[in-house]
Amino acid sequence: FTSYGKRTALNISRYLARSGFTVISGLARGIDTFAHSGALEAGGRTVAVLGSGLDIIYPRDNEGLAEEIIKNGALVSEFPLGTLPLPGNFPRRNRIISGLSTGVVVVEAAERSGALITADCALEQGKEVFVVPGNIDSPYSKGCNKLIKEGAVLVEEPAHILQELGYDFSNDLGKGKTFTDLTVEEKELMKIITNQPLHIDDILASSSLSPQKLNTLLTIMELKGAVKQLVGKYFIKV
Structure with a gap:
């Protein structure tokens, strides 16, 4: 990976986590590590899918990161306990x-990545593929640029991902609307x-309301156009 790839992976994962999305990656060295780390730094959720049993963390130097992921997401594996991380x-x-x-x-991909x-x-699987363009002279961008030529969605900033997925709420932020009702x-x-x-659990902790009352009020406020619910029970002011 390059410093450009590291910076971009951190920025994208932080943005997506703050927008209420769960960041899913593979706990590998490099871009995977930065994707998980960015989500955790933003206070969001992240899931690591392992190529080994859940009792064998690979690479070993990501054991600490795996512990943090467990607190704010999950480790997932289809392999039985004791399965080694075979190629x-x-x-x-x-x-x-x-x-x-x-x-x-x-974010970054060599030709055989x-x-x-x-x-x-x-x-x-019918999922959208987003690709960050890279330096044409960098071997770490050969795969990315190839995907873009083949029709993948080019990403110049994190907001492009949400816009393409139909979650474009950026134009609603910071308008300072006043609600009299x-x-x-x-x-x-x-x-x-x-x-x-802001996650609903954090809203609950900062209020004196019961969970049932809070859910009712948030639903009413969303109907009034005062707040908007994002993926994962996160809310923002409109």
């Missing part, structure tokens, strides 16, 4: 990564919910 396991693992995903983002296998699986309780919630995605 043939990883292409099989990649089809699960794409299968669990709404879309697949390829596992990321290209994941992209192929995504296309077979909100109740006292709803106005109190508007002080908690901001322009940054």
Whole structure:
């Protein structure tokens, strides 16, 4: 991987996590590691799909990262406990990564990269493939640029991914709308919910409401156009 790939993977995963999406990757060294790390740094969820049994973390230097993922997501494997990380396991693992995903983002990929296998699986499963363009002189971008030539969606900034998937809420943020028909309780919630995605559990912890009451109020506020619910029970102020 390159410094460009690292920076881009972190930026995209942070953005998607803050937007309420779960970041799914394979816990491998490089781009996978940065994808998981970016989601965790943003306070979001991430899932790692392993090419080994759940009791064998590979690579070993990602054991600490795996522990953090367990706290804020999950480790997933189709292989029985005790299964070693054999080379043939990883292409099989990649089809699960794409299968669990709404879309697949390829940040860096050489001509013979596992990321290209994941992209192929995504296309077979009817999933969208997003690709970050790279330096034409970099071997780490050969696979990416090939996918773009073949029709993958070119990504210049993280918002392009959400727009392509139909989750474009960027134009609604920060407009500072004033709602005069909100109740006292709803106005109190508007002080908690901001322009940054906030999970319903965090809203509950910051309020004095019961879970049932909070769900009712959020539904009413969404109908009034005061808040918007994102994927994963995250809410933003409109």
